[in-house]
Structures are given as C-alpha cells and as structure tokens.
Amino acid sequence: MKQPICRSYFISKVKKLLERVENMDCNRLTKEIHTGERYDIGDYTYGAPKITGGMGRVIIGKYCSISSDVTIIMDEHRPDLISTYPFKEMMRESWPEASDLPSVAMCKGDVAIGNDVLIGYGATILAGVAIGDGAIIAAKSVVTKNVEPYSVVAGSPAKEINKRFSQDAVLKLMALKWWDWPEERIRKNMGLLCGGIENLEKIV
Numbered sequence: 746m747k748q749p750i751c752r753s754y755f756i757s758k759v760k761k762l763l764e765r766v767e768n769m770d771c772n773r774l775t776k777e778i779h780t781g782e783r784y785d786i787g788d789y790t791y792g793a794p795k796i797t798g799g800m801g802r803v804i805i806g807k808y809c810s811i812s813s814d815v816t817i818i819m820d821e822h823r824p825d826l827i828s829t830y831p832f833k834e835m836m837r838e839s840w841p842e843a844s845d846l847p848s849v850a851m852c853k854g855d856v857a858i859g860n861d862v863l864i865g866y867g868a869t870i871l872a873g874v875a876i877g878d879g880a881i882i883a884a885k886s887v888v889t890k891n892v893e894p895y896s897v898v899a900g901s902p903a904k905e906i907n908k909r910f911s912q913d914a915v916l917k918l919m920a921l922k923w924w925d926w927p928e929e930r931i932r933k934n935m936g937l938l939c940g941g942i943e944n945l946e947k948i949v
Contacts, residue, residue, distance in 0.1 A: 787860065787924075794864075800852035801872050806860035807924040812884070814867045820850045821872070859894065860924040879909065879918060894919060910942050917945055 784796070785804045792811020796803055798820030805811075822829040831850070832843035853873030858864075862876055865884035876882070877894030887901035895915045897907040910918070923931065923938060937944040 792864070794870075798850065798852065798872075800850060802855040803858075804855060805858045806862065806878065808860055809858060809862045809864070811864045812866040812868070815864050815870070816868075817856055817870045819856070819872045820852055822849050823851045860922075878924075879915075881909065914942050914945060921945075921948065923948075 783802050785802070787805055787807030787809065789807055790805055790809040790811070792809070792815065793813070794811050794815040794817050796817045796819060798818060801819045803817055803819070822831070826849060829849055831848075832840045833846050833848055834850070853871070856870055856872060857875040858870075859876055859878035859880065861879050862882070863880075864870075864882045865886065867885045868882045868888065869886070870876070870882075870888045874888050874891060876888065876892040877896070879895040880892045881897045882888060882892070882903065883897065883899035883906075885901070886899050886903040888898065889902040892898050892903070893905065895909040895918065896905050897909060898904060899906050908915070923934070926934075931938070934948050937948050
C-alpha cells in the first residue's frame with residue numbers, strides 16, 4: 746500500500762516558520778501550498794490530519810480547527826473480491842503474476858469539509874463524506890456519513906447528538922458566510938463573532 750501522506754502537516758510547519766519572521770503575512774506567503782492535485786485547504790485552517798491512501802481529494806474550508814491525531818481515510822479494500830489481501834501493492838517482487846491484476850483499493854469519493862469546522866482529538870473521517878459549515882466533530886468520532894451544517898456529532902459511527910443553534914439562526918449564518926468576508930470586516934466584527942448567538946443580529 747502507499748505510505749500515508751500528510752501535506753497539511755507540512756503546511757503547518759511552514760506556517761510556524763513564517764510566523765517567526767517579523768512583518769510577514771503567513772497566510773499569503775503559504776497560499777500556493779494550500780492547493781495541490783489531491784488537496785485544497787482554506788485560509789487560516791490549522792492542524793495536521795493524517796491522510797491515508799492515494800485516491801480521491803480532500804477539500805477543507807477556511808478557519809477550520811483540526812485537533813491532533815485526526816485521520817482521513819481515503820482508500821479501503823474492496824469487499825467484493827474473494828481475497829482482500831493487496832498482492833499487487835505489497836508483493837510485486839514475490840508475486841509478479843499480480844502486476845496485471847486490478848487493485849484491491851477503492852475510494853467512495855472525495856472528502857469535503859466546510860468552513861469553521863471543529864474536529865476533535867483522534868477523530869476519523871472516511872472517504873465520500875461531506876461535513877457542513879460550522880459543524881463540530883467530537884473527539885474519537887468515526888464519521889461515516891455526511892454531517893449537517895452547525896450540528897454536533899459523536900460516536901462510532903458518528904451520529905448527530907445536538908444542533909448548535911436554531912434552524913433560523915443556522916439559515917442566517919449560512920447566508921452570512923462570514924468566512925468569505927475581507928479581513929477588515931472580520932476584524933471589525935471579531936468581538937461579535939466570538940460571542941453568543943444573540944450577537945447575530947448585531948453583526949455589520
């Protein structure tokens with residue numbers, strides 16, 4: 746099997762280095778690193794998820810908080826074959842007959858993580874999952890299906906345990922899309938954004 750990749754870990758290391766340099770705009774200087782053939786990471790997102798497998802893409806929005814030991818699993822073994830053992834991938838020298846066989850790996854689709862998402866310690870996200878804006882993934886959760894915006898999920902498999910806000914507030918937040926604002930507007934409203942939902946009507 747292909748070795749796990751962790752490009753976002755590299756990104757976080759570059760950011761830490763740049764943050765030590767006075768008067769450098771860390772976000773702009775790392776802009777080109779945020780987008781690659783198999784991944785797209787939004788501005789100001791931080792964390793170092795381990796991404797395993799060589800199939801599919803990982804798209805992560807802006808202002809996401811990703812805790813340590815988070816894993817995104819992009820590949821799995823095909824269950825429809827008699828053997829799930831990866832002869833082709835693991836034993837090319839021992840089993841040259843396997844070179845022309847189909848791969849046992851399969852991918853259910855890209856992983857799309859929205860904006861302002863919080864992913865707790867040790868969570869696992871499987872391929873083909875979409876996580877909505879503002880969602881919270883509890884620690885150690887195993888996310889096997891889509892997560893609604895501004896919902897809280899927990900467990901293995903992860904299930905919704907709560908809505909962060911009322912449906913009316915969620916609709917207003919989705920229309921607001923504060924993560925797409927210019928930095929100046931975010932700074933102006935930062936105190937409100939970091940407060941309770943009662944501040945929603947005060948945001949300008």
